[in-house]
Amino acid sequence: MSQVVPDFVSAYTREYDYYQSASAICSLRCEQLLATQGIRAIVSHRAKRPNKLLAKLQQRDKDKNYQNHDEIRADVPDLAGVRIALYFPGDRERVKAILSEKFDVLKAKDFPEKGKPRKDSKRFDGYHADHYRVLMPANALEDGEKSYATAAIEIQVGSVLMHAWAEVEHDLVYKPESGMPSEDEHAILDELNGMVIAGEIALERLQKAVERRLSSAQDRQFDNHYELAAYLYKWMRGSVPEGTEPAIGRVDILWELLKRADLNSPGKLLPLLPDAAAASSGSALSDLLADAVLELYPELYSSYGTLQSSLATPDTSAQPSPQATARADTMGDFLSAWVTLERTFRILGADLTYSKRGYVDPVKGAKSIELSASALETIGGIRRLRNNLVHGIDIPSRKVLIEARNSLDSVFQELESHPEARVRDALSEARDPTTRP
Structure with missing residues (x-):
């Protein structure tokens, strides 16, 4: 040999x-x-x-x-x-x-x-x-x-x-320790295979029954993110053309956001679901919904750093390290500054082009009030960082977050010295904690 x-x-x-x-x-x-x-x-x-x-x-x-x-x-x-x-x-x-x-x-x-x-x-x-x-x-x-x-x-x-049946069949047929299986044994394995296939059909029916139950109880809260995912998948099958379904994304983070916003039920979530065109845009469905929630409740940004950090690795038994805690604090500081910028343009929204939920894109808002090219570039770059952070695409280092926070200060300085009083007043109102929703 x-x-x-x-x-x-x-x-x-x-x-x-x-x-x-x-x-x-x-x-x-x-x-x-x-x-x-x-x-x-x-x-x-x-x-x-x-x-x-x-x-x-x-x-x-x-x-x-x-x-x-x-x-x-x-x-x-x-x-x-x-x-x-x-x-x-x-x-x-x-x-x-x-x-x-x-x-x-x-x-x-x-x-x-x-x-x-x-x-x-x-x-x-x-x-x-x-x-x-x-x-x-x-x-x-x-x-x-x-x-x-x-x-x-x-x-x-x-x-x-199926995995359980495959283990039994593999050990009996391919690793026989007491001789090759008899014809009767092969027939019994075949019979068991039929029972397993029937069991899989029953499981598929059970899954759809769970989805129907979740969709019909409009006021019942989702008990966990698995129920939320089941609801969203059923919605996609009925609302998005076949072949264009978006990825579901991080439903664990979305579920936490919905609980904090008191939107954790089918009836409250339904108005936030995107239309078919938006759902087919390539973004994960949970990302689209998280954006919608944060547009309605920008104050949730203040706690989002801790939430994102704690769910970055889904191991609830692990205690956060001092480094992770420091990064979470930095995330909170960065997101708090970003929401101040968003609120500034939201307050100016009566004079700017805004979305159906009253949200003003900070880049479009900055163009509308003629901020400098460097400010536009800074806002665009930091918005990408914010999207990566909020959607769990990438958790930036503490150093990157501190640099981004400092860059926002240069934008705030430009807003503070803006020639129009309404812009300066909007920034002051956005910074005032007593005026926050």
Whole structure:
């Protein structure tokens, strides 16, 4: 027998901890992404055990006749693996969109494979799941984790029921420790597969029943962000043309905002939902709604720094570090200054072009009162920073926030010396805490 397989397994054994760590990091990333976007799932991970890998490769080598290590790596994509077991199989498409956005997908494979001829007499079509071979983008990893950006990881996505059946079938059929399964055993596994498929259909019906209940109770509050996500997905299916649905985004942050604004129910949220054109603009739905809430209640900016910081990593058991606390305070200071600028233009709104909710775009407002080109550039840059912060796209460093806050002071100085008294008065009113809503 060739030494290719033993040599590969020997090298892999030395790298086992690397693959185990890569799968753990990927698993945590998936768990956070799904939880914050309101998808219920059990996420697990593993690196393939060297002894099991050796047995598998020795068996496959009889047909494959591996010539080098690259051929083995191409044939065995799951040295590091993550399993996403969904409560509701109807969420598979949502997970596909998230993985495609947040990871570099090298290859995707759907099961059962279409067009593949059957070689058995089973009545049901077996394993239903999606497999993705991915890389984690380097810019999504911490400084000490950058080396894992080159680790190919297989992510398996299926329902909790299907994963349970697949484990039983795999161990009995592909890893028989007491002989090959009998014809009766194969028939029972096929029968169980049919029950699992029927169970998945029932779960899909249950998911839709939950969505209908949430939509019909207009005054009932959302108990958690999973219920909010279910409501928003049902709304999208009925209001946005198929194929143009926006990403759901960070519904955990949106839910916290809605509670603070006393808008945490279907009846109160409905007037804030965008029209089909706005919903199809490319922005996440939660971002569009967060903007609408903050336009109505700009005073929520003052607490948003702490909220954004605490939800940046959804681990409620962890205590914030002194650095995180300092950054949260800086966020609050920055956002407080930004809301002062927004309120200035809101107060001037009677003379400026404003949106249907009374919001005045600070850049358009600055142009209307003929602020300098440097002020316009500063406001535009800081608005992008504000959007990234509010929408959870990027949490800037404390240094960046302090620099942005100082840049806003230069804009305030220009407003203070503006030749029109109404502009100076609007700034004074915006700064007065007794006039805030």
